[in-house]
Amino acid sequence: MLYYILFPLIVLIASIVGAIAGIGGGVIIRPVLDAFGYFETADITNMISTFCVLFGTTTSIIRHIISKTKIENYKTSIFLGIGAVIGGIIGQFLFQMVKDNSNRNILIITQSSILILLLIFVIIYMQVFLPKGKQLHIKNFVLTSIIGIFLGICSTFLGIGGGPINVAVLLLFFGMNMKQASINSIITIVFSQISKVVMALIDGTLISLFNISSLPTEADQSWRIFLIILVPISIIGSLIGTYFNKKLPNKGIEIVYTTTTVVIILINVYLIVANSIQLVG
Numbered sequence: 001m002l003y004y005i006l007f008p009l010i011v012l013i014a015s016i017v018g019a020i021a022g023i024g025g026g027v028i029i030r031p032v033l034d035a036f037g038y039f040e041t042a043d044i045t046n047m048i049s050t051f052c053v054l055f056g057t058t059t060s061i062i063r064h065i066i067s068k069t070k071i072e073n074y075k076t077s078i079f080l081g082i083g084a085v086i087g088g089i090i091g092q093f094l095f096q097m098v099k100d101n102s103n104r105n106i107l108i109i110t111q112s113s114i115l116i117l118l119l120i121f122v123i124i125y126m127q128v129f130l131p132k133g134k135q136l137h138i139k140n141f142v143l144t145s146i147i148g149i150f151l152g153i154c155s156t157f158l159g160i161g162g163g164p165i166n167v168a169v170l171l172l173f174f175g176m177n178m179k180q181a182s183i184n185s186i187i188t189i190v191f192s193q194i195s196k197v198v199m200a201l202i203d204g205t206l207i208s209l210f211n212i213s214s215l216p217t218e219a220d221q222s223w224r225i226f227l228i229i230l231v232p233i234s235i236i237g238s239l240i241g242t243y244f245n246k247k248l249p250n251k252g253i254e255i256v257y258t259t260t261t262v263v264i265i266l267i268n269v270y271l272i273v274a275n276s277i278q279l280v281g
Contacts, residue, residue, distance in 0.1 A: 003038055007226060008233045011052055015234040018053070019060045019241025020248065021257035022182025024189040025234065026053040026155075027163030028260070031115075031267045034108050035274070040216055042104045043205050044223045046095070046159040050200075051227060054193040056234035057186045063242045064183060076174055077184040079141045081191030083148020084155065084162075088195030091156030096203060098157075105275040111158050112268035112275075118154065119265050122168040126258055130171060137175040147173060148188065155192040156199075162189040164261045178250040178257070 010032050011025070018025030030049040039045055064071065071077075099107050125134075138144060151169060155162040166185035170176045176184065200206045208214055215221045245253065 003036070004226075004229070006036070007033065008229055011230045011233045012237045015052065015056045015237025016241040016244070017256060017260050018056065019186070019238045020182070020245045021164075021253055021260060022167050022185035022245075023163040023257065023260065024053045024057055024160070024166075024186065025237070026050070026189075026193075027115075027158075027160035027264055028267075029053070030159040031112065031264065031271055035267060035271055037274075038219050039223060040104065041209070041220045042099055042107050043200075043209055044220060047200065047206070047209060048223065048227055048230060049159050050193055050196050052230050052234035053189060054197065055231050056238035057189045057193070059235045060186050060238040060242045060245075061190060063239060064246075067242075067246065069183065069246065071183055071187075072180050073174060073176060073184055074187065075141075076144055076170075077187040079144040080148035080151065080184075080188045083145035083150075084152035084188050084192040085195040086145075087149035087152020087154075088156040088192045089152075089199055090149070091153040091158075091192075092196055092199035092203070094153070095157045095159070096205070105279045108275050109272050109279075112271045114154075115158050115160065116265055116268050116272075118165050119261055119268075122164045122261055123258070123265075125168055125172060126254070126261075135171060135175040136173050138173050144174075148191075151188060152192045152195065155189065156196045162192060164257060164264070167257060178253045179245070179248075182245060182253055182257070 011029055014025035014028035017023065017028065026049040029052055030045050033039070033045040033048065098110060147169060151162060151166055154165050162185060166188055167181045170181035170184055171178070209223065212221045
């Protein structure tokens with residue numbers, strides 16, 4: 001029963017923060033759910049994170065459109081999104097390959113290690129180079145799509161929706177300010193998560209997860225109940241976060257973004273240590 005209180009609270013906080021800073025929420029949801037070790041099947045936390053992020057970010061974009069938020073560089077986000085779809089397909093293939101050739105502990109250690117390295121780059125850029133105005137202004141849509149492929153691979157393989165990596169890339173390569181980067185990041189995340197769901201349907205992942213009798217534990221078999229509970233929570237959180245995104249200045253969004261990134265690094269360090277101990281044990 002405790003998990004039915006904790007998990008909705010985690011998704012609510014992640015969705016609020018995700019909508020404020022443009023990180024989608026999955027970068028918090030997937031690692032934190034993994035940290036609890038409640039589900040044995042690796043695909044479950046990935047799929048819960050994917051659906052929460054997809055519905056949450058879609059809600060956030062719709063809210064911005066209804067509110068007539070000025071979305072600059074939206075064409076850039078569309079081409080990033082097209083690349084993210086391709087990258088999402090590649091990322092899902094890589095995830096499946098690693099999962100099929102290792103156990104849950106190795107998969108989580110691999111995901112967390114890559115994510116930490118990427119987030120360290122994000123922190124260095126945000127704290128050292130961005131304040132000095134180190135930004136590019138790429139206009140070439142072919143190059144933009146290639147960058148989108150990279151984002152899609154990271155998003156899908158790591159099960160994070162895109163997170164701080166998207167925002168940092170938009171700041172670095174496309175010269176956006178924090179508020180515009182957060183909004184455009186969410187647009188890109190929607191594309192990558194749609195491709196992930198489609199791939200999960202094609203490769204049979206979703207079908208196997210909905211075949212409850214094939215899941216090894218009672219906890220795993222309860223994942224559909226969590227999905228029904230957590231998706232509406234992610235929508236509510238995204239609406240709250242979008243409200244604050246519109247109210248906060250660029251500096252406020254940057255503080256939320258940087259603080260969340262540091263917390264995510266710490267969570268993933270814990271995951272590496274905990275799963276390494278389990279492997280050795």
